[in-house]
Amino acid sequence: MEGKVLNENEKAAAELREEFARHGVFVVNLIGSPGCGKTALLEKTLESYDASRRVAVLTGDIQTDADAERLGKYGFPARQITTAGACHLDARMVKKALEGWDLAKLDLLFIENVGNLVCPTSYDLGEAHKIVLLSVTEGEEKPLKYPGIFYKASLMAMTKVDLLPYVPFKAYVAEANARQIHPGIEIVRVSSTTGTGMEGWLGWLEEKAESSYQGTALAVPKR
Amino acid sequence: MEGKVLNENEKAAAELREEFARHGVFVVNLIGSPGCGKTALLEKTLESYDASRRVAVLTGDIQTDADAERLGKYGFPARQITTAGACHLDARMVKKALEGWDLAKLDLLFIENVGNLVCPTSYDLGEAHKIVLLSVTEGEEKPLKYPGIFYKASLMAMTKVDLLPYVPFKAYVAEANARQIHPGIEIVRVSSTTGTGMEGWLGWLEEKAESSYQGTALAVPKR
Numbered sequence: 001m002e003g004k005v006l007n008e009n010e011k012a013a014a015e016l017r018e019e020f021a022r023h024g025v026f027v028v029n030l031i032g033s034p035g036c037g038k039t040a041l042l043e044k045t046l047e048s049y050d051a052s053r054r055v056a057v058l059t060g061d062i063q064t065d066a067d068a069e070r071l072g073k074y075g076f077p078a079r080q081i082t083t084a085g086a087c088h089l090d091a092r093m094v095k096k097a098l099e100g101w102d103l104a105k106l107d108l109l110f111i112e113n114v115g116n117l118v119c120p121t122s123y124d125l126g127e128a129h130k131i132v133l134l135s136v137t138e139g140e141e142k143p144l145k146y147p148g149i150f151y152k153a154s155l156m157a158m159t160k161v162d163l164l165p166y167v168p169f170k171a172y173v174a175e176a177n178a179r180q181i182h183p184g185i186e187i188v189r190v191s192s193t194t195g196t197g198m199e200g201w202l203g204w205l206e207e208k209a210e211s212s213y214q215g216t217a218l219a220v221p222k223r
Numbered sequence: 224m225e226g227k228v229l230n231e232n233e234k235a236a237a238e239l240r241e242e243f244a245r246h247g248v249f250v251v252n253l254i255g256s257p258g259c260g261k262t263a264l265l266e267k268t269l270e271s272y273d274a275s276r277r278v279a280v281l282t283g284d285i286q287t288d289a290d291a292e293r294l295g296k297y298g299f300p301a302r303q304i305t306t307a308g309a310c311h312l313d314a315r316m317v318k319k320a321l322e323g324w325d326l327a328k329l330d331l332l333f334i335e336n337v338g339n340l341v342c343p344t345s346y347d348l349g350e351a352h353k354i355v356l357l358s359v360t361e362g363e364e365k366p367l368k369y370p371g372i373f374y375k376a377s378l379m380a381m382t383k384v385d386l387l388p389y390v391p392f393k394a395y396v397a398e399a400n401a402r403q404i405h406p407g408i409e410i411v412r413v414s415s416t417t418g419t420g421m422e423g424w425l426g427w428l429e430e431k432a433e434s435s436y437q438g439t440a441l442a443v444p445k446r
Contacts, residue, residue, distance in 0.1 A: 032370060033256040035361025036339045062341065064367050085371070087310070094373065115368070117257045118285065118310035118339055137360040137383065138258025144287050145338070146257060148308070166389050168416075193391075195425035 007124055012091035016126025023103035026209035027051040027111065029125050031132030031149055034115030037159035039067045040192035041133065041201070042110055046074035048202060054105055058097050059112040060089040077101065088119040091126060107169040108209060128212050136160050139166055140174040142179050148183040155188065155204060162191040171179065232346055235314035239349025245328035250334065251430035252259070252348050254372055255356030257338030260382035261414035262290045264356065265333055269297035271425060277328055281320050282335040283312040290335065300324065311342040314349060331432060344371040351435050352377040359383050360390055363397040366404050371403040375391040378411065378427060 016160040020027050030038050042057060049055060056077040068080035081089060081097045094111065111127060121130075132153035134142055137160060142143060143150040151158065156178050171189065177183050188204060190197035200217040243250050253261050265280060272278060279300040282290040291303035304312060304320045317334065334350060336343040344353075355376035357365055360383060366373040373379065379396060379401050394412065401408050411427060413420035 033258060033338070034362075034365055035256060035358065036258075061368050063370055064364070066364055066367070085338075114341070115256070116310075116339060116341055118337070119342065135258070135360065137358065137386070141287070141289055142257055144289070145284050147286055163360070163386065163389055166386055 006122060009091050012095060013124035013126045016091055016094060019103060020109070020126055020128075023105050024212075025106045025109050026205075026212045027109045027125075027127040028205070028208075029111045029113060029120075029127035029130045030133060031113045031117070031120045031130060031153070032115065032159075033117050033135070033138060036115070036133045036135040036138065038112045038115070038133055039070055040188065041157065041159060042071055042112060043074070044192040044195065044198060045110075045202065045205075046071065046076055047217050048198065049074075049076070051075055054107040055110070055128065056106050056108075057110045057112065058094060060093070060114045062086070062114060083114060087114060087116050088123050089113050089125060090123045094125050108205070117142070117146045117149055117152055122155055131155045131157060131207060133157045133159050134174060134176075134178075136164050136169040136171065138169075140170055140177055143174065143177040147181045150185065153182070153185060154208075155186045157201060158187065158189045160191060160193070161189045161196055162194045189218065225420070229345060232314050235318060236347035236349045239314055239317060242326060243332070243349055246329065247324050247430050247435075248329045248332050249428075249435045250332045250348075251264075251428070251431075252334045252336060252353045253356060254336045254340070254343045254353060254376070255338065256340050256361060258360070259338070259356045259358040259361065261335050261338070261356055262293055264380065264382060264413065265294055265335060266297070266334075267415040267421060268425065268428075269294065269299055271421065272297070272299070273352060274298055277330040278333070279324065279329055279331075280333045280335065281317060283337045285309070285337060306337060310337060310339050311346050312336050313346045314350060319347050320362075320392045322440075323375065331428070332423055335370040340365070340369045340372055344375055352431060354378045354380060356380045357397060357401075359387050359392040359397075361392075361393065363393055363400055365443035366400040367399065370404045373401050373408065376405070376408060377431075378409045380424060381410065381412045383416070384412045384419055 057071050065080035068078045071078040081093050112131045130147045130153045188200040190201050283304045291301045294301040304316050325381045353376045355372045380439035411423040
């Protein structure tokens with residue numbers, strides 16, 4: 001049964017991926033625990049963008065449209081997906097949420113998944129890259145305990161690094177753990193509060209989006 | 224299909240609950256995001272207990288037995304449940320993990336669920352109470368975004384309160400949000416790092432365990 005659900009999702013995700021490629025939209029899927037700072041990182045990101053940027057956001061939650069409201073303040077299209085109980089986004093929810101948006105007018109789409117380090121991992125949304133967020137308040141061992149998402153993510157964004165002086169978290173241990181699961185994973189350290197590391201994060205996005213626009217998005221190995 | 228899985232779980236959970244009652248074991252099921260401080264709170268709790276306490280711990284994770292190792296250091300029985308991909312514990316996993324333990328020799332059993340604010344909510348483990356942990360690094364709006372667990376939990380433990388000076392989190396807002404979802408929810412504020420609030424947490428456990436030992440455990444309304 002779960003197999004069938006996943007197969008249907010694969011089909012919808014493949015259609016999305018094709019459509020994103022046709023319109024040259026670079027799409028990233030942000031995954032992390034509740035409260036790891038997904039929305040805050042997106043706020044800081046949108047804040048940094050010039051009004052001419054062709055960017056949009058879909059944000060998933062079980063209940064409330066608080067995040068779409070937060071993210072809508074920056075002048076870019078932002079839409080909430082409320083899953084009404086489901087612990088992850090799936091490709092059909094994304095398709096439905098995109099209705100009425102002209103993808104030809106977009107270059108970059110952020111999808112903020114439901115706060116959950118487990119279930120969203122299994123659902124392809126047609127994105128070019130999965131990005132896993134790990135906040136320094138969560139503990140260094142998370143990549144070992146939740147290997148699935150660290151294996152599948154292209155980038156690990158270590159968030160809330162401004163809190164490093166106040167928590168026992170050792171950043172280098174967390175990074176070593178992530179690389180033990182996925183040797184090729186890229187890593188940025190950021191704080192949405194202080195802005196530390198934002199240039200690394202924004203640079204990563206630019207670089208990957210650029211290679212995606214050159215038609216290589218579909219060549220990104222699916223893990 | 225999910226309905227069937229849940230029904231089977233209800234059956235196993237009812238059997239567990241009966242067995243816990245027969246042996247007078249008070250059981251709590253700790254649920255919270257990855258990194259919210261479940262294991263740290265249990266460490267601090269076990270540390271505070273005299274060696275004569277008849278207490279044990281089951282701890283769930285998708286991978287690794289790191290938590291059972293951490294929790295085993297305090298001289299009380301501690302066993303890991305590795306779910307191998309599943310995003311929650313279910314009653315059958317708990318039954319299996321209890322094999323070989325003489326419940327007659329236990330008064331208190333902590334079950335630490337997989338780090339996930341969503342899926343564990345639906346799986347009864349035969350516990351007397353669900354306890355939800357919310358760390359002050361996660362954001363005050365979590366009860367509104369993840370109402371299921373806040374509705375079902377008897378107690379909300381607000382963790383990492385030592386970090387309150389360094390985060391924008393407003394404790395009273397989070398508490399108001401939790402009570403909006405579940406007016407009767409009890410709340411403790413704790414820090415496993417500094418020990419702040421531990422007496423409130425330990426006192427809650429004693430009080431509830433005591434009424435449970437008086438045969439009222441089965442009368443606890445199931446939500």
